[in-house]
Structures are given as C-alpha cells and as structure tokens.
Amino acid sequence: MSSLLESFTTELRRGTLTLAVLSQLGTPQYGYSLVQRLELAGIVIEQSTLYPLLRRLEKQELVTSSWDTTESRPRKYYVISEYGIEIFEQLKNEWVAMTLELDSLFKGDAENETN
Amino acid sequence: MKLIDKYIYEVTRRLPEKNRDDIALELKSTIEDMLPNEYTEEEIKQTLTKLGSPAELAASYKDKPNYLIGPNLYDTYIGTIKIVVPWAIVIALLVHIVENVLLISVEEALLSSIINAITVTTVNLVSVVFQVLFWITLGFVIVERTDGLNITQKKAWTPDDLKNVKIIPKDKKIPLSDIIFGIIGMTFFTIIYFYADRLVGVYQTADNGNLTFVLPIFNQDTLIFYAPIIIFLIILQYAMLIYKFKIRNWTTKIAAVNLVVNLLGTIVFIFIANNPHLLNEAFIPYMADTLQITSSKVELFTERIIWISVAIFIVTNILDVFNGFRKAKY
Numbered sequence: 001m002s003s004l005l006e007s008f009t010t011e012l013r014r015g016t017l018t019l020a021v022l023s024q025l026g027t028p029q030y031g032y033s034l035v036q037r038l039e040l041a042g043i044v045i046e047q048s049t050l051y052p053l054l055r056r057l058e059k060q061e062l063v064t065s066s067w068d069t070t071e072s073r074p075r076k077y078y079v080i081s082e083y084g085i086e087i088f089e090q091l092k093n094e095w096v097a098m099t100l101e102l103d104s105l106f107k108g109d110a111e112n113e114t115n
Numbered sequence: 116m117k118l119i120d121k122y123i124y125e126v127t128r129r130l131p132e133k134n135r136d137d138i139a140l141e142l143k144s145t146i147e148d149m150l151p152n153e154y155t156e157e158e159i160k161q162t163l164t165k166l167g168s169p170a171e172l173a174a175s176y177k178d179k180p181n182y183l184i185g186p187n188l189y190d191t192y193i194g195t196i197k198i199v200v201p202w203a204i205v206i207a208l209l210v211h212i213v214e215n216v217l218l219i220s221v222e223e224a225l226l227s228s229i230i231n232a233i234t235v236t237t238v239n240l241v242s243v244v245f246q247v248l249f250w251i252t253l254g255f256v257i258v259e260r261t262d263g264l265n266i267t268q269k270k271a272w273t274p275d276d277l278k279n280v281k282i283i284p285k286d287k288k289i290p291l292s293d294i295i296f297g298i299i300g301m302t303f304f305t306i307i308y309f310y311a312d313r314l315v316g317v318y319q320t321a322d323n324g325n326l327t328f329v330l331p332i333f334n335q336d337t338l339i340f341y342a343p344i345i346i347f348l349i350i351l352q353y354a355m356l357i358y359k360f361k362i363r364n365w366t367t368k369i370a371a372v373n374l375v376v377n378l379l380g381t382i383v384f385i386f387i388a389n390n391p392h393l394l395n396e397a398f399i400p401y402m403a404d405t406l407q408i409t410s411s412k413v414e415l416f417t418e419r420i421i422w423i424s425v426a427i428f429i430v431t432n433i434l435d436v437f438n439g440f441r442k443a444k445y
Contacts, residue, residue: 032148048167052175076141
C-alpha cells in the first residue's frame with residue numbers, strides 16, 4: 001500500500017475506532033478481550049492505540065472501569081456508562097446517515113459513468 | 116519476565132506520576148493475556164513488538180499536545196514576532212548608540228572607537244533578537260498549555276468584521292524597512308552632525324596601526340550655530356517616521372508633510388553650504404600643504420564638492436517628494 005493511501009486509511013479508521021470500541025462495551029471487557037472481539041469482527045486496531053483510547057473514554061465519562069482481582073491475574077474491566085450509551089446511539093445514527101450519503105454519492109458517480 | 120518489566124518501566128517513566136501504577140498494572144496483565152500460559156523469551160519479544168515502541172505508547176497516553184505552539188496560536192505567535200523583533204532591534208540599536216556616544220574616550224580616535232562600538236553592538240543585537248524570540252516563544256508555549264485567558268477562543272467571524280479592514284494596495288504600502296532605515300539614518304546623521312569636529316576630518320594611521328584624528332573638516336561653531344533648526348528638523352523627521360509607521364501607507368497628507376520636511380531640509384542645507392565659515396580654517400592650508408598645491412586650487416575643489424553635494428541633495432529630495440505623491444495617488 002502506498003504511504004499516501006495508508007495515511008488516508010488511518011485517518012478514515014481513526015474516527016470509527018471510538019464507535020467500534022463503544023459498541024463492544026455493553027458487557028464489561030478487559031483490554032485483551034476487547035482486542036480479540038474486534039479482531040474477530042475484522043477490525044485491526046493497534047494495541048498502542050486501544051489502551052490510551054480506553055483511558056481517554058474513561059476520562060470523558062463515556063465508560064467506567066473497575067479492577068477485578070478475584071482471577072489469577074488482576075484485570076481492568078471497562079463498561080459503557082449511561083452517558084456513553086447516549087453518545088454512542090447518536091454517533092451510530094451519524095455513521096448510518098454518513099454512509100448512506102456517501103453511498104448515494106458513489107452511486108451517482110457510477111450512473112454518470114454509464115451514461 | 117525481566118523484559119516485560121523493563122518494557123513497562125520504559126513506558127511509565129514517561130508518564131505523569133499519578134497514572135503510573137495503574138497503567139503499569141494494566142499493561143502487565145494485558146501483556147500476560149497476550150502470551151500463552153508457558154512462554155519463551157522469543158514469544159515475549161513478539162508480543163512487545165506488537166505493542167510497539169515504549170516512547171510512542173507513552174506519548175499516546177498523554178493528553179497534553181506534543182507540539183509547542185498549536186495552529187490556534189501560530190498566527191498570533193508569528194504576528195507578535197514580526198511586530199516585536201524589529202522594534203527590539205531599533206530600540207537596542209538606539210540604546211547602544213547613545214551609550215557609545217556617552218562613552219567615547221578622548222584619547223582614542225573616534226573612528227576606531229566607532230569600529231569597536233559597531234562590533235560590540237552587532238554581537239549584542241544578535242543576543243537581543245535571540246532573547247526576544249525566546250521569551251515570546253516561552254510565553255506562547257505557556258498560553259498553549261494553560262490557556263487560562265481563553266485567548267485561543269476566537270470570536271465567531273461575521274461579515275461585519277470586514278468593516279474595519281482597509282485594503283492597502285501594494286504600491287501604496289510603506290515598507291517597514293524604509294521606516295527602520297529612516298530611523299537608523301537619522302540617528303547616524305544626528306551623531307555625525309553634532310560630533311563632526313571629532314568624526315569628520317582627516318585621519319592618519321599612526322605607527323601602532325591605530326587611526327588618529329588629525330583635524331576636522333568643518334567648523335563646529337558654524338554647525339552648532341544651526342543647531343536649533345537642525346534639531347527641529349530631526350524631531351520633524353522622527354515624528355514623520357512614527358506617523359508613517361502608524362499609517363503604513365502613502366496618503367496625500369503624508370506626501371504633503373514629506374514635501375514640507377524635505378523643502379525645509381533643502382533650504383537649511385543650502386544655507387549651511389553657503390556659509391563662508393563652514394569649513395575649518397586650518398583645513399585648506401593643511402590640504403594645500405599635504406597635496407603640494409596652491410590654496411586657491413584646494414578652495415575651488417572643496418567648493419565644487421560642496422555644490423555637487425547640494426545638487427545631489429536637491430535631486431534626491433525632489434525624487435523622494437515626487438515618489439510620495441505618486442504613491443499616494445494610486
């Protein structure tokens with residue numbers, strides 16, 4: 001992949017990451033379990049991006065966290081907050097609207113080409 | 116195991132103290148999650164490679180911007196530098212000139228102390244520029260990081276803001292360099308005029324290589340006789356330069372003031388040039404003696420030089436006045 005294309009792709013993905021992460025936090029997840037869930041869905045996320053992102057979301061009060069020390073190794077679990085759900089729903093609507101808009105733009109292009 | 120601890124240390128030492136323990140603990144459990152139950156050093160290395168460079172990981176944990184001055188402040192920053200630095204140079208230059216004039220020693224020839232002063236002044240000017248740049252930058256970095264004054268919060272733009280914008284055509288603009296050179300030029304003129312008896316004259320190289328001042332060309336009493344009108348003209352010139360700096364474009368008003376100032380200057384210059392006692396009485400005999408020609412030849416020669424200077428002075432002043440009006444007309 002050319003570096004220009006790569007930087008465009010990264011830019012495109014960056015905005016969607018929050019959406020992807022919030023979508024998976026309906027049930028409590030720890031860092032690595034979240035990575036696995038996202039990878040299963042085909043979303044590749046740099047781990048060095050994910051953990052700082054989780055902390056930022058916590059600071060913005062979109063998610064809450066708690067340490068679980070009952071297991072063999074302590075794990076920090078993140079779960080979406082009520083405020084987070086609110087924001088997530090709105091963001092999701094934005095995303096749906098945006099993809100529809102772009103789709104119609106692309107279709108318009110295709111029609112112009114066939115004419 | 117050691118590798119993991121070292122990696123975590125490399126990340127957390129770059130983070131604020133209050134978050135260190137929590138992030139360290141989370142990182143550790145994450146790394147262990149990524150590894151199988153029994154793992155080799157090679158597997159640790161693979162896992163750490165996935166996490167990437169500790170410096171980059173630490174940087175992405177930070178909320179503070181990793182730039183000194185962001186896009187919101189950048190324009191203001193450059194604007195401040197453009198205004199402050201030229202003035203710092205002018206003020207520092209004036210301070211140095213005044214200081215050096217006061218410190219002129221009697222023993223040393225004036226020209227060599229001037230050469231000395233120019234060296235010292237140049238070095239100091241460079242240091243002043245660096246100082247000013249440093250403090251402006253530091254100020255803006257602090258504002259960028261704190262923004263307690265909300266300077267970066269710009270008021271929403273409306274078309275009404277355009278009311279205060281004046282379009283200055285390129286040809287009408289008075290370049291800043293003109294004003295700065297004007298100020299420097301006037302300052303040099305003032306010094307040379309009032310110290311002519313120690314500056315403008317015949318110099319000789321002494322045996323030790325130093326320049327010694329032999330005798331002045333002008334009669335200082337005659338020059339001082341015109342001092343009130345000269346001082347008046349100098350003040351007028353400075354006032355005009357400051358006014359030019361405020362307006363920054365040629366107007367008919369400035370062109371008219373420029374005409375008056377130049378006209379007065381020319382008249383005074385002609386008067387001084389015409390004064391029979393302008394030259395030092397000892398100058399002509401000395402030159403005649405040195406050059407081995409008659410005094411009348413030297414007299415004729417100096418007279419010609421004076422009138423050529425008058426002619427040049429008149430022509431440049433007329434051009435300057437004409438230029439002002441032409442630019443104001445655009």
